[in-house]
Amino acid sequence: MSAMSENVRYRLLGTAMLVVIALLCALTVALFNKAFTPVTEVTVEAERAGLQLMPHSDVKVRGLIVGEVRDTDATANGATVHLALDPDKAKLIPRNVRARLLPKTLFGEKYVDLDVPDRPGPPGLRAGTVIPQDRSQAAVEIDELLNDLLPLLRAVKPAELNATLNALATALQGRGDQIGRNLEQADALLQKINPELGTLVRDLHGLADVSDVYHAAAPDLLQTLRNLNVTSRTITARKATIEELIPATTALAQDADTFMRRNGPKIIGVNIANREALSLVARYSPSIPCVLAGLMKLKPEAEKAGGGDGSKTFNLTIEIVKPRPGYKNPLDRPEVKDQRNPRCYGLPNPKVPFPQHLALDGTQDDRWWKNPDGPDGGGPATGRGRVLSSVFVDPGSMSEEEKIKSVVGPLTRTPAGEVSDVSSLLFGPLLGDGSVVTLR
Numbered sequence: 001m002s003a004m005s006e007n008v009r010y011r012l013l014g015t016a017m018l019v020v021i022a023l024l025c026a027l028t029v030a031l032f033n034k035a036f037t038p039v040t041e042v043t044v045e046a047e048r049a050g051l052q053l054m055p056h057s058d059v060k061v062r063g064l065i066v067g068e069v070r071d072t073d074a075t076a077n078g079a080t081v082h083l084a085l086d087p088d089k090a091k092l093i094p095r096n097v098r099a100r101l102l103p104k105t106l107f108g109e110k111y112v113d114l115d116v117p118d119r120p121g122p123p124g125l126r127a128g129t130v131i132p133q134d135r136s137q138a139a140v141e142i143d144e145l146l147n148d149l150l151p152l153l154r155a156v157k158p159a160e161l162n163a164t165l166n167a168l169a170t171a172l173q174g175r176g177d178q179i180g181r182n183l184e185q186a187d188a189l190l191q192k193i194n195p196e197l198g199t200l201v202r203d204l205h206g207l208a209d210v211s212d213v214y215h216a217a218a219p220d221l222l223q224t225l226r227n228l229n230v231t232s233r234t235i236t237a238r239k240a241t242i243e244e245l246i247p248a249t250t251a252l253a254q255d256a257d258t259f260m261r262r263n264g265p266k267i268i269g270v271n272i273a274n275r276e277a278l279s280l281v282a283r284y285s286p287s288i289p290c291v292l293a294g295l296m297k298l299k300p301e302a303e304k305a306g307g308g309d310g311s312k313t314f315n316l317t318i319e320i321v322k323p324r325p326g327y328k329n330p331l332d333r334p335e336v337k338d339q340r341n342p343r344c345y346g347l348p349n350p351k352v353p354f355p356q357h358l359a360l361d362g363t364q365d366d367r368w369w370k371n372p373d374g375p376d377g378g379g380p381a382t383g384r385g386r387v388l389s390s391v392f393v394d395p396g397s398m399s400e401e402e403k404i405k406s407v408v409g410p411l412t413r414t415p416a417g418e419v420s421d422v423s424s425l426l427f428g429p430l431l432g433d434g435s436v437v438t439l440r
Contacts, residue, residue: 039067039084042129044099044112047078053101058111059083061093069112083112085125094120098134283342290344297348334361 059067067085074080081101085093097114104111115134125131172179193200214221235242260267281288305315338361345354401421408423409416 038087040087040090040125040127041070042083042085042090042125042127042131044081044083044131044133045078046081046099046101046133053081053110053112057109059085059114060111061089061097061114062116064089066090066093066114081112083131090125092123093125094123095125095129096121097125097131099131100134285342287342287344290347294347294350337361 053069053072055069055071057069058065059069066089067083069081070084071082072079073082081099093114094116097116097120100113100115101110102113103109114131402416405416405419405423408414409419412419412423
């Protein structure tokens with residue numbers, strides 16, 4: 001009986017010991033799970049939690065651990081993350097915080113970061129509070145960046161990455177001050193560049209335009225380079241001639257230097273003296289092209305009149321008009337009054353008949369110029385007029401002979417009193433009323 005009682009007692013003691021061990025294990029697990037620690041339980045509604053968010057992961061506010069993750073449940077709209085916060089610290093957390101799921105390191109587990117906004121609300125998170133996920137632009141960009149980095153990190157071989165990071169750490173070791181100074185200089189440089197960003201952008205746009213121009217001109221540039229290749233071969237083939245030319249060029253340069261030393265002041269003086277003339281040419285330079293064009297158009301007519309078609313005679317139509325009066329001082333003293341701007345007067349295709357243009361050179365004060373066909377000019381103001389026939393009187397009279405001699409004298413460079421009567425007889429028919437002489 002005593003032996004049986006002893007066995008029962010040992011069994012009871014063994015059972016009690018197993019129960020105590022089980023209770024100790026359960027207590028250890030409960031202590032590890034902080035079952036006896038007072039907490040404030042809140043939840044986070046997230047789109048997804050990820051595989052790296054484990055139970056007991058940290059919950060941080062501005063880097064300070066304020067609790068842990070207890071559990072994660074999948075829902076139809078994403079995931080629900082259950083958080084256990086320290087009650088003393090939960091009282092200090094604003095109610096309008098947002099949650100972000102961030103990794104601790106490149107390959108480490110995630111943690112829950114409670115982001116405090118710029119304008120925090122009243123403090124004190126209560127049990128059962130649902131914290132929304134941060135969906136701001138910055139948070140979305142960070143999340144997208146991490147998601148984009150994940151395939152890259154999976155492709156990177158850890159051993160090679162470790163070797164690269166070790167080499168980088170070795171290269172940077174002991175150079176913190178130098179790197180800091182370089183960063184400060186870079187910051188100062190960027191501060192100077194920032195005000196000029198607009199100009200830099202415009203320059204880049206201009207560079208794009210220049211690139212387009214060079215792209216369009218590329219065939220011509222390449223052709224020029226090919227031509228230079230031919231030129232280079234020509235220079236190589238003419239090397240001996242060029243070697244002979246260089247000493248001659250040196251002598252020419254020496255002679256030119258001597259010439260310029262002797263005549264330099266004279267050349268400068270000529271340029272100074274011609275400054276006003278060149279200024280006048282510059283002013284009227286717009287008229288020069290049309291004058292040259294008119295001369296070019298006149299060339300075939302001049303060749304036709306001068307026998308340019310193979311003929312040995314001139315083909316002319318001569319109209320003898322009333323001569324210009326002699327010089328009268330001071331009435332006809334030269335004057336510079338013509339200040340008209342450059343013009344072409346219709347050249348190279350002027351009007352026919354060409355209208356009269358009076359030059360303001362001083363002669364316009366003469367009554368003959370004011371009314372060349374009037375009483376002082378010998379006839380009515382007909383505009384084109386001035387034909388000598390209108391100044392004659394009775395044919396064959398002494399007045400007609402004197403008029404003819406007064407006209408023929410200047411033409412033959414003979415005084416009117418010495419012109420022979422034969423000349424007046426020869427020129428008389430030519431100067432009849434309305435007569436026109438055509439020589440061929």
